[in-house]
Amino acid sequence: MTQNTVKKTSVTLLGLGAMGTALARTWLAAGHPLTVWNRTPARTPARAAALAAEGARVADSAAEAVAANTLVVVCLLDDASVDEALAGADLVDRDLVNLTTSTPAQARARAEWARERGARHLDGGIMAVPPMIGVPEAGGYVFYSGSRELFERYQETLGVPAGTTYVGKDAGFAALHDVALLSAMYGMFAGAAHAFALIRKEDIDPASLAPLLADWLVAMAPAVHRTADQLRSGDYTKGVVSDLAMQVAGTPTILSTAEQQGVSPELLSPYFELMRRRLAEGSGEEDLTGVIDLLVH
Numbered sequence: 001m002t003q004n005t006v007k008k009t010s011v012t013l014l015g016l017g018a019m020g021t022a023l024a025r026t027w028l029a030a031g032h033p034l035t036v037w038n039r040t041p042a043r044t045p046a047r048a049a050a051l052a053a054e055g056a057r058v059a060d061s062a063a064e065a066v067a068a069n070t071l072v073v074v075c076l077l078d079d080a081s082v083d084e085a086l087a088g089a090d091l092v093d094r095d096l097v098n099l100t101t102s103t104p105a106q107a108r109a110r111a112e113w114a115r116e117r118g119a120r121h122l123d124g125g126i127m128a129v130p131p132m133i134g135v136p137e138a139g140g141y142v143f144y145s146g147s148r149e150l151f152e153r154y155q156e157t158l159g160v161p162a163g164t165t166y167v168g169k170d171a172g173f174a175a176l177h178d179v180a181l182l183s184a185m186y187g188m189f190a191g192a193a194h195a196f197a198l199i200r201k202e203d204i205d206p207a208s209l210a211p212l213l214a215d216w217l218v219a220m221a222p223a224v225h226r227t228a229d230q231l232r233s234g235d236y237t238k239g240v241v242s243d244l245a246m247q248v249a250g251t252p253t254i255l256s257t258a259e260q261q262g263v264s265p266e267l268l269s270p271y272f273e274l275m276r277r278r279l280a281e282g283s284g285e286e287d288l289t290g291v292i293d294l295l296v297h
Contacts, residue, residue: 008030008031008032008033008157009032009071009154009156009157010032010033010034010035010068010069010070010071011027011032011033011034011035011069011071011073011157012034012035012036012037012059012065012066012068012069012071012072012073013027013034013035013036013037013065013073013075014036014037014039014062014065014066014072014073014074014075014076014085014086015037015038015039015074015075015076015077015081015085015100016036016037016038016039016047016048016051017075017076017077018130019075019099019126019130019133020036020038020075020076021047021051021130022130022131022133022134022161023073023075023099023133023161024036024051024056025051025054025133025134026133026134026160026161027157027160027161028051028054028055028056029134030160032157032160033057033069034051034055034056034057035056035057035058035059035065035068035069036048036051036056036057036058036059036065037058037059037060037061037062037064037065037085038058039062039076039077039081039084039085061088062085062086062088062089063088063089063090066086066089066090066091066094067089067090070093070094070095071094071095071097071154071157072091072094072095072096072097073097073099074086074096074097074098074099074100075099075100076100077100078100078101078102079100079102079103079106079110081100082098082100082110091114091117091118091119092117092118092119093118093119094118094119094120095119095120095122095150095153095154096114096119096120096121096122097121097122097123097124097144097150097154097158098110098121098122098123098124099124099125099126099142101125101126101175101178102123102175103172103175103179104172104173104175104176104179105172106175107123107145107171107172107174107175108170108171108172110123110171111123111146111171120147120150121146121147121150121171122144122145122146122147122150122151122154123144123145123146123171123172123174123175124142124143124144124145124158124174125142125143125174125175125177125178125179126140126142126162126178127140127141127142127143127178127181128140128141128142128162132162133161133162134160134161134162136163139163140162140163141162141163141164141165142158142161142162142163142164142165142174143165143166143167143173143174143177143178144158144164144165144166144167144174145166145167145168145169145170145171145172145173145174145175145177146169146170146171146174147169148166148169151164151166188217190267191217191267191268192213192217193267194258194263194267194268195209195213196209197261197263197264198257198258198261198263200261200263201261201262202261226238226239226287227287227288227289227292230287230289231289231292236283236286236287236289236290237285237286237287238287239287240285240286240287241287243284243285243286243287244275244278244279244283244284244285244286244287244288244290245279245284245285247275247288248272248275248276248279248284251272251275251276254268254272255268255269255272271291274291274294274295275288275291277294278290278291278293278294
């Protein structure tokens with residue numbers, strides 16, 4: 001009889017916040033031996049107890065958890081928390097995957113910090129919220145950057161909680177992609193907030209505007225491909241539909257409407273000001289892409 005059982009990679013997970021707990025449950029459900037450590041056990045003892053009941057081994061210290069397995073995944077509050085947690089741990093010959101939210105500079109510094117301590121390093125940026133973890137159809141994924149060899153070695157294991165996307169050997173690229181997408185998301189949220197504010201005092205049901213707003217944003221989203229193409233080519237007039245001059249001419253109506261509705265223009269005004277500055281440089285035939293050059297120091 002052929003033995004088809006494949007041994008699953010053992011994982012150490014540091015951090016049992018909402019995201020860490022979601023990660024832990026997916027690895028346990030998939031049959032991966034798991035050792036966990038919680039940075040604040042006194043505040044959240046039930047999380048560790050629940051995971052222990054599901055088969056996880058709960059370590060008394062981060063050092064003990066790190067010693068248990070070669071693959072060590074870190075999902076803590078911030079970069080300073082990583083320093084604190086790993087201060088007394090022996091990282092020699094450990095494969096450290098840091099999923100803690102950080103800046104690109106912090107990620108690069110962490111990679112060097114890991115190398116100095118004898119560890120291999122991979123950085124990650126999670127593009128998901130906890131309910132999306134372990135639910136493939138939800139579309140969540142994690143950006144990874146740093147050692148490609150390390151990524152390929154553990155891709156199957158790392159892909160259990162969410163999809164995996166490798167974005168380069170520069171350790172800071174996962175964090176950079178993460179923040180780039182989050183920045184665009186908050187810009188979208190800002191525009192939606194302004195839209196809802198405009199109707200706030202009127203006899204208009206927000207629920208009736210919501211599907212119109214969602215459909216409009218989806219229809220506008222492909223414009224990012226045109227922007228990328230213009231940036232690559234250096235030709236900001238390529239494929240222009242509504243040029244900068246026309247769009248700047250339309251901004252007074254948007255601002256006047258806000259004033260009439262008693263809505264602050266503070267979410268839109270900075271962008272409109274950049275558009276006017278670009279136009280003043282004589283770039284009226286361009287798309288909005290030139291605004292990007294004004295933002296880069």
